[in-house]
Amino acid sequence: MFVLLCFQSGPASLTTEDLSTNANGPKQASLFDDDPDDLFAEATEEVSLDSPDRDVLLSDGPSPAITPMTPPTSVITPRIGHAHDDMFTHSSFDEFCCVLWLNVVFLVPGDGMNAYMAYKVTTKTSMSLFKLREFSVRRRFSDFLGLHSKLASKYLHIGYIVPPAPEKSIVGMTKVKVGKEDQSSNEFVEKRRSALERYLMRTVKHPILLKDPDVLQFLESSELPRAVSTQALSSAGLLRMVNKAADAVNKMTIKMNESDAWFEEKQQHFENLDVQLRKLHASVESLVLHRKELSMNMASFAKSAAMLGNSEDHTALSRALSQLAEVEEKIDQLQQDQANADFYFLSELLGDYVRLITAVKGVFDQRMKTWQKWQDSQMMLQKKREAEAKLQFNNKPDKLQQAKDEIKELEMKVQQGERDFEQISKTIRKEVGRFEKERVKDFKSTVIQYLETLLQTQQQMIKYWEAFLPEAKAIS
Amino acid sequence: MVVIPAFCLNCCSRQLIQQFLGTVLLLYCFRCVRSIIRSVSVDLNNDASLLIDIPDALCERDKVKFTVHTKTTLSSFQKPEFSVPRQHEDFIWLHDTLVETEDYAGLIIPPAPPKPDFEGPREKMHKLGEGEATMTKEEYTKMKQELEAEYLAVFKKTVQVHEIFLQRLSSHPILNKDRNFQIFLEYDQDLSVRRKNAKEMFGGFFKNMVKSADEVLISGVKEVDDFFEQEKTFLLDYYSKIKDSTAKAEKMTRSHKNIADDYIRISATLNITMSFVSLQKVEGRVASDQELKLTELLRYYMRDIQAAKDLLYRRARALADYENSNKALDKARLKSKDIPQAEEHQQQCLQKFDKLSESGKKELTSFKGRRVVAFRKNLIEMAELEIKHAKVRSSIQLYYICFIMCTNELQYAWGICKILCEQI
Numbered sequence: 001m002f003v004l005l006c007f008q009s010g011p012a013s014l015t016t017e018d019l020s021t022n023a024n025g026p027k028q029a030s031l032f033d034d035d036p037d038d039l040f041a042e043a044t045e046e047v048s049l050d051s052p053d054r055d056v057l058l059s060d061g062p063s064p065a066i067t068p069m070t071p072p073t074s075v076i077t078p079r080i081g082h083a084h085d086d087m088f089t090h091s092s093f094d095e096f097c098c099v100l101w102l103n104v105v106f107l108v109p110g111d112g113m114n115a116y117m118a119y120k121v122t123t124k125t126s127m128s129l130f131k132l133r134e135f136s137v138r139r140r141f142s143d144f145l146g147l148h149s150k151l152a153s154k155y156l157h158i159g160y161i162v163p164p165a166p167e168k169s170i171v172g173m174t175k176v177k178v179g180k181e182d183q184s185s186n187e188f189v190e191k192r193r194s195a196l197e198r199y200l201m202r203t204v205k206h207p208i209l210l211k212d213p214d215v216l217q218f219l220e221s222s223e224l225p226r227a228v229s230t231q232a233l234s235s236a237g238l239l240r241m242v243n244k245a246a247d248a249v250n251k252m253t254i255k256m257n258e259s260d261a262w263f264e265e266k267q268q269h270f271e272n273l274d275v276q277l278r279k280l281h282a283s284v285e286s287l288v289l290h291r292k293e294l295s296m297n298m299a300s301f302a303k304s305a306a307m308l309g310n311s312e313d314h315t316a317l318s319r320a321l322s323q324l325a326e327v328e329e330k331i332d333q334l335q336q337d338q339a340n341a342d343f344y345f346l347s348e349l350l351g352d353y354v355r356l357i358t359a360v361k362g363v364f365d366q367r368m369k370t371w372q373k374w375q376d377s378q379m380m381l382q383k384k385r386e387a388e389a390k391l392q393f394n395n396k397p398d399k400l401q402q403a404k405d406e407i408k409e410l411e412m413k414v415q416q417g418e419r420d421f422e423q424i425s426k427t428i429r430k431e432v433g434r435f436e437k438e439r440v441k442d443f444k445s446t447v448i449q450y451l452e453t454l455l456q457t458q459q460q461m462i463k464y465w466e467a468f469l470p471e472a473k474a475i476s
Numbered sequence: 477m478v479v480i481p482a483f484c485l486n487c488c489s490r491q492l493i494q495q496f497l498g499t500v501l502l503l504y505c506f507r508c509v510r511s512i513i514r515s516v517s518v519d520l521n522n523d524a525s526l527l528i529d530i531p532d533a534l535c536e537r538d539k540v541k542f543t544v545h546t547k548t549t550l551s552s553f554q555k556p557e558f559s560v561p562r563q564h565e566d567f568i569w570l571h572d573t574l575v576e577t578e579d580y581a582g583l584i585i586p587p588a589p590p591k592p593d594f595e596g597p598r599e600k601m602h603k604l605g606e607g608e609a610t611m612t613k614e615e616y617t618k619m620k621q622e623l624e625a626e627y628l629a630v631f632k633k634t635v636q637v638h639e640i641f642l643q644r645l646s647s648h649p650i651l652n653k654d655r656n657f658q659i660f661l662e663y664d665q666d667l668s669v670r671r672k673n674a675k676e677m678f679g680g681f682f683k684n685m686v687k688s689a690d691e692v693l694i695s696g697v698k699e700v701d702d703f704f705e706q707e708k709t710f711l712l713d714y715y716s717k718i719k720d721s722t723a724k725a726e727k728m729t730r731s732h733k734n735i736a737d738d739y740i741r742i743s744a745t746l747n748i749t750m751s752f753v754s755l756q757k758v759e760g761r762v763a764s765d766q767e768l769k770l771t772e773l774l775r776y777y778m779r780d781i782q783a784a785k786d787l788l789y790r791r792a793r794a795l796a797d798y799e800n801s802n803k804a805l806d807k808a809r810l811k812s813k814d815i816p817q818a819e820e821h822q823q824q825c826l827q828k829f830d831k832l833s834e835s836g837k838k839e840l841t842s843f844k845g846r847r848v849v850a851f852r853k854n855l856i857e858m859a860e861l862e863i864k865h866a867k868v869r870s871s872i873q874l875y876y877i878c879f880i881m882c883t884n885e886l887q888y889a890w891g892i893c894k895i896l897c898e899q900i
Contacts (some may be wrong), residue, residue, distance in 0.1 A: 280742060287738040294731035301724035308717040313710055314848050320855060458866045465862040472859055475852040 099124050100204060100219070102197040116140045117173075117189065119196060123219050129211060135220060141173075143224055144196055150214045151203070157366050158420075159427035161435055162209065163202040164355045166195035194344065198352060205438065256368050260425065266432055267364055274357045281350040288347055291339035298332035316475040323471040327464050334457050341453040349446050353439065360435060367424050374417030381410040525549045526646045528661070530639045531559075535631065539563055540592045542638055546661045552653075553662060560664055564591055567638055569671045573656045574645075581790045581828075582835030583651065584843055586644035587779035592634040597627040633772065640776070700795075701833065707840050708788055715781045722774040729771050769861075773854045777847060784843055791832045798825040 100123040122136040148165035155162050172188040204210050204219075218224065258264050302325045309321030388403040525548060532543040545559045571588035574580055600623045608616060645651050660667070699705040801822040808818035 283738055283742045287735060287742070290731060290734040290738055294728065294735060297724065297727040297731050301721065301728050304717070304721040304724045308714075308721045311710075311713045311717045314844065317848050317851055320851070324855065462863055462866045465859045465866070469856065469859045469863070472852060472855040475848060475855070 100197075100200055102193055102200070116142075117192075119193065121200065121219065129216065130220060132220075137219065137222055137224075139218070139224065141168075141192070141196070142226070143218065144199065146224075146226075147203075147214060147218050148199075151209060151212065154212070154214075155209065156362065157369075159363055159366060159424040159431060160206070160208060161356070161359055161363050161431045163199060163206070164359050165199055166192065191348075195348065195352075198348070202352075202356075202438075206434075256371055262429070263364070263367070263425070267361075270357055270360055270364075274354070274361070277350055277354050277357065281347065281354055284342065284347045284350055288339055288343045291335055291342060295332045295335040295339060298328050298335060302326070302329035302332060314475075320471045320475050323468055327468045330464050331461060334460055338453065338457050341450060345446050345450040345453070349442070353442075356435075356439075360432070363428055363431065367421070367428055370417075370421050370424050374414065374421050377410060377413045377417045381407065381414050384410055526652060528639075528642045528646050530635055530642075533631070533635050535594075540631075540634060542635065544642065544661065552658065558662065558664075560661065562660070562667070564589070564638070565671060566660065566667045567641060569667065570645075570656060570660045571641070574651065574654065575786075577654075580651065580654075581794070582787070582832040582839070583648070584780075584783050584787050584839045585651075586641055586648075587776075587783045589634070589637040589641045590779075592630065594627070594630055597623055597630060600626060629768070633768070636772075637776075703837060704788070704791070704833070711781060711785055711788065715778070715785065718774055718778045718781060722771065722778050725771040725774055729768065769854055769858050773851065777850070780843070780847070784840060787836055787839060791829070791836050794825065794829040794832050798822070798829045801825040 100121060103120045103122070118138050118140055120136050121139055122134070123130070124134045126133065145165050145168075148162065151162045169188070169192075172185075172192070203215060209215055304325075305328060306322055306325035309318045309325060312318040312321055384403065384407050388400065388407060391400045391403055527547040529545055530542050531545050534541045540563070542562050542564075543559050544562050545557075546553070547557045549556065567589055571585065574585050600619070604616070604619050604623060607619075645654075645657055651657065659670070699708065801818070801824075805815075805818040805822045808815050
């Protein structure tokens with residue numbers, strides 16, 4: 001017999017909805033000021049892909065898979081306890097989050113490459129930030145890119161993890177513009193739509209970013225100035241590329257004395273995560289491809305089996321073979337749907353996180369840059385002080401005053417540098433904690449959804465084969 | 477060839493298993509291997525007077541040595557129970573001598589078992605050897621498991637196919653009395669000497685004749701009998717259809733394997749421990765075995781239909797010979813020369829043709845019955861297996877959904893989810 005629901009763990013109704021995104025509002029400050037370190041520590045323990053605990057849990061010896069693997073109860077209770085605290089410390093769970101979704105409207109006609117795809121962004125919210133409860137606007141792809149670049153320029157350098165926007169695809173978009181009404185261009189449009197939707201949702205889930213005026217404008221105002229600088233071949237685009245290259249070089253030359261073990265550990269953690277997610281992503285992409293292949297092969301087999309059934313002269317066997325062909329065809333359709341689920345749930349999720357991890361690493365780099373700036377101004381201050389001492393020795397009163405002024409300026413700069421560094425470190429700690437929690441939630445809900453699709457596929461397969469069985473038995 | 481003891485994964489009995497070039501290979505004892513796969517044709521081994529099976533087989537680099545075990549109550553054999561080692565080439569020799577025997581021209585000779593093809597596992601082994609330095613420990617273990625499973629699958633198939641060949645012979649009322657068949661079963665020395673002699677004698681002449689005369693003959697000759705006319709049309713058409721279906725089924729199986737391989741790689745990335753995976757792999761392998769049932773069924777009957785076609789060719793040739801002998805007789809009568817020889821020759825041809833037609837009819841009728849029964853059995857078994865596996869999988873999935881929802885052990889659950897997918 002099958003073993004289901006073998007444990008009654010605490011609040012079993014703790015669905016993903018309960019742990020949904022936190023609202024923002026005045027109470028938000030409490031979340032970010034004095035980190036209850038447990039919340040974040042818990043998040044990190046859960047999510048390290050190579051935690052040694054996991055192996056212990058998994059190697060339950062040669063018992064068959066169906067034996068209930070009850071996790072140690074010590075694992076369950078404290079976490080759920082924390083989760084509860086979660087909800088209350090996050091204040092208002094009566095002020096629910098902002099939910100939005102995207103619909104593709106249509107291809108706005110224009111001559112040749114000037115045509116563009118318009119997306120309808122609908123927002124539903126109960127937050128006082130917005131003027132209305134439900135509203136929609138029309139946006140195009142470059143608008144999304146423009147939003148991202150604005151947010152990045154404002155928040156990246158102070159340590160906020162800004163979700164990256166979906167990538168441009170000249171090839172894909174060209175096909176759509178040319179007007180090819182085929183499978184691949186439909187898929188491309190759907191892929192882009194869902195990617196944009198996920199991007200916006202992630203941006204909006206960030207408590208700070210949500211309140212940014214650019215975001216609000218993006219969601220609310222009907223007219224939006226064209227973001228020209230996002231064009232790939234524009235001067236701004238080239239500048240971006242140059243800056244990226246310069247950054248890469250700089251990163252290699254900065255040698256930071258890491259005094260905080262937390263940062264070192266976290267950076268290593270994200271490096272490992274990056275490698276694993278990339279590998280996983282590649283494997284899942286290969287899986288999607290193979291499943292599509294399987295579905296094609298099943299379809300061609302079904303046709304062949306039908307022909308075989310036709311040429312079979314024993315009537316009952318002939319009928320059974322035709323039935324077999326039908327079953328295989330239906331299952332092939334199932335496999336195709338499953339391939340889509342594989343893709344949209346797993347592959348895209350993994351792809352998103354690969355890009356997100358890059359953004360996280362970028363934030364760490366920003367911290368290094370800030371540190372460098374602070375160090376630089378400190379060194380300058382040192383030099384100036386030495387110069388001042390020299391001047392005093394040589395008794396040059398007018399230059400001395402200038403030097404003293406410069407020193408005062410530099411001292412302030414150094415203080416500011418230190419403050420900036422501390423601020424960015426603090427922000428990153430919070431951000432990483434929030435990011436990890438979000439990631440766990442994201443993965444968890446996606447995995448559950450994916451498992452549900454698998455389950456459905458299996459149930460359907462059972463139905464089809466059970467319908468076929470009497471036909472096979474009827475062969476006399 | 478080192479043989480080391482280990483436990484069978486299925487029945488946990490202590491069985492001898494083999495080492496394939498340093499890797500511990502078989503995960504099951506041989507009994508369990510055979511019980512996992514079923515015979516493609518009907519239960520052939522039910523006549524107690526002559527029971528044949530292949531209880532064991534060894535694999536050396538290129539050659540497979542089968543142990544052919546016979547249990548009999550017939551007095552024509554020296555002992556009531558005995559075993560001999562045989563190679564694949566011995567089976568081929570037996571098949572060819574039966575085909576070349578004139579007396580059996582009116583019978584469907586069971587198709588020869590195909591040569592054991594370890595190309596796939598061998599390739600994998602190469603890749604494993606070459607990539608050992610660059611792979612992580614997990615990936616290496618995974619690939620080794622893949623290799624073992626594939627090797628096991630090929631091994632099971634080849635033993636099954638050789639066994640069926642012998643069992644078809646033992647259940648045929650005429651063929652099971654063949655002298656060469658008896659030698660094959662009983663002769664406790666090496667058959668290679670006999671094999672060489674046979675080659676020199678026949679030189680495959682008869683077989684070549686069949687191959688080349690083929691379609692021209694069978695379509696050119698005017699059929700006198702309705703039954704054979706229908707059979708000819710049916711078999712020709714059916715053969716091309718089943719050939720196509722076999723190819724498509726093979727493609728399907730390969731796609732399934734690709735997906736299973738992907739999941740192996742995915743679970744390698746997630747560092748899932750071995751014991752857990754090998755359990756799931758048992759499930760996985762059995763699940764893909766059912767696909768093999770379909771493919772193997774089609775493949776076997778494709779070959780069997782070819783054998784039936786061969787029978788038709790032989791009969792068609794006999795008919796052509798008879799017609800030629802008639803023409804020769806007429807010519808002889810015109811020329812008034814060698815009439816008695818021509819008459820005798822014509823009589824012989826007629827007799828041969830009649831004999832072939834009579835036994836051919838019996839053979840083809842029983843062939844149809846055999847085919848229908850085998851398809852029925854395999855289709856039922858395949859459907860039942862599909863249902864069983866789908867039920868097990870969906871219950872596991874349901875279990876894990878609840879599990880994930882109740883805990884925060886996400887990575888664990890993520891890994892499980894991947895393993896589950898290996899089942900599909």
